[in-house]
Amino acid sequence: MSGHPAEPWRVKMVEPLRATTREYREQAIRAAGWNPCLLRSEDVYVDLFTDSGTNAMSDRQWSALMRGDEAYAGARSFYVLEEAVRTHYGYEHVIPVHQGRGGENILSRCLLRPGTHVAGNMYFPSTRAHQELNGATFHDVIIDEAHDPDDEHPFKGNVDLGKLKVLIDAVGAGTIPYLSIAATVNMAGGQPISVANLTEVAELAHHHGIPVFLDTARAVENAWFVKQREPGWADRSITDILRALCAPTDGAVMSAKKDSLANIGGWIGLRDPELAEQARGLVLLYEGLHTYGGMAGRDMEAIAQGITESVDEDHISARIAQVEYLGRRLHTAGVPIIRPVGGxxxxxxxTATLPHIPRTQFTAQTLAAAVYLDAGIRGVERGGVSAGRDPRTGENRFPPLEFLRLAIPRRVYTQSHIDLVADSVIRVHRHRDRITSGLAxxxxxxxLRFFQARFAPVRGTSIWD
Incomplete structure (x- = not known):
């Protein structure tokens, strides 16, 4: 018995994968400037760079594509998407965008001005980039436990209300246009926020006249953790919990490429009709008409169907179980991972795996290249490279956490693939002393330098001895 549940789906179509040799991968990663993001996908055997837009759509989603209404204005498919968002997330005003960062751009342009401040439960690179490009300063008000990879706190995505109060007193509520709160915190390893904490955050913010906007990209996964971990929610449905997470907030930005099982698309959900009208005006400039927002009608149909499938409890339980299985295998083998395992x-x-590689040599980027070299597995760095430079000082930012993220696409890989990943990471960890050079x-x-940056070994011509 493996302890891993059978997947609640069966394979209907396959895409061939190509195994490569170590020598081939060495040439490929050199050509990519030691940046797995710049690899050709055909040179990757198991691709865990992201779970965004890499999901396998269901037969019902593919069927929904055929129903797409491609009218430029007022397409029926928009109203199908609008109804799905209203039903499951509860926001009255639904504005489609081509993907999540399109929504981040619109919201930032609507509300931020030079000298303003945004608080949130840890940064995300694209979100903070939009905020800073519009003149705001981001402040991390997440609980301290989120920065400790070994802490088993069940809701490491929670906001520290004390930190938030200090910030409001220091800069003044009038300089904080909104709070930017994530449901499951990506840069903390996919850690959830509790309904109780999010409700308290909204109450505090609203007392000071500050709206709260939720990043709902992985809110369904957050709802699953609430059901499992937060007292009083065990008997509630995922649909109910998802609505409860959104209820205290004033709006949301959604990348439908995650929970909604789609390959492209997103939306902004708002309660304030005036802000919604302002956002629609900017969508016209940057995304497309307000009833398609840069998406084809078929994409909106696929997202609407994906929303319905995302809250199915067989689906979400199997999705989380697959992630937990990989985490359990690595943890049991002594590989240091962020605990508890995220969504x-x-x-x-x-930093725990390669303590001999200084962070100034981008430890997680080095580890990502090493794991690719070993078995053709692509993950992504989350640490000094992703954090970028301070816009005021120009110095590299080094957040407390420096890790290799292995993000698992939904309904794509089998247990055999996950075992291959575990075997490779365990092997790299056991031979970590052979990694003798970091990267510059x-x-x-x-x-967003982690997407296009190129690196070279600090010593010699390879990171391995």
Whole structure:
């Protein structure tokens, strides 16, 4: 018995994968500037770079594509999406965008001005980039436990109300246009926020006239953790809990490429009709008409169907179980990971795995390259590279956590693939002393540098001895 539940789906179509040799992968990662993001997908055997847009759609979603209404204005497919969002998330005004960061851009342009401040439960690179480009300063008010990879706190995504109060007193409520709260915190390893904490955060913010906006990209996973861990919610449905998470907030930005099992798309959900009208005006400039927001009608149909499937308890329980299985295998083998295991990913603590590689040599980026070299597995760095530079000082930012994120796409990989990943990461960990060089920038973009940066080994021509 493996302790892993059978997947609640069966394979209907396959995509061939190509195994490569160690020598081939060495050439590929060199050509990619030691950045797994720049690899060609055909050179990757198991791709855990992200769970965003990499999900397998169901037969019902593929059927929904055929119902897409491609009218430029007022397409029927928009109203199908609108009804799905209203039903499951509870926001009255639904504005489609091409993906989550399109929504981040619109919200930032609507509300932020130079000198303003945004507080949230840990940063996310694209979200903070939009905030800073519009003149705001981001403040992390997450609980301290979130920065400790070994802490088993069940809701490491919670906001520290004391930190939030200090910030409001220090800068003044009038300079905080909104709070940016994530349901499951990506940069903490997919850690959830409790309904109780989010409700208290909203009460405090609203007392000071500050709206609260929720990143709902993985809110269904957050709802699952609430059901399992938060007292009083065990007998509630995932649909009920999802509505309860959204209820205290004033709006949301959604990347439908995550929970909603789609390959593209997103939306902004709002309660304030005036803000909604302002957002629609900017969507016209940056995304497309307000009834398609950069998406085809077929994409909106697939998202609407995906929303319905996302809250199915057989689906979400199996999804979380697959992630937990990988985490359990690594933890049992002594690989240091962020605990507890999050909703969409398993995160290997790079500083604990490679203590001999200084953070100035981008420890997690080095580990990501090593895991690719070993078995063709692509993960992504989350640490000094992702954090970028302070816009005021120009210095590299080094957040408390430095890890390799292994994000698992939904309904894509079997247990055999997950076992292959576990075997590889365990093997790299056992031979970690052979990783003798970190990395330095050979090319550094101005924004979101982890996507396009190129690196070179600090010593010699390879990171391995």
């Amino acid at each position: 969409h990913c398993v995160c290997v603590d790079a 920038f050979a090319y550094e973009p101005s924004h």
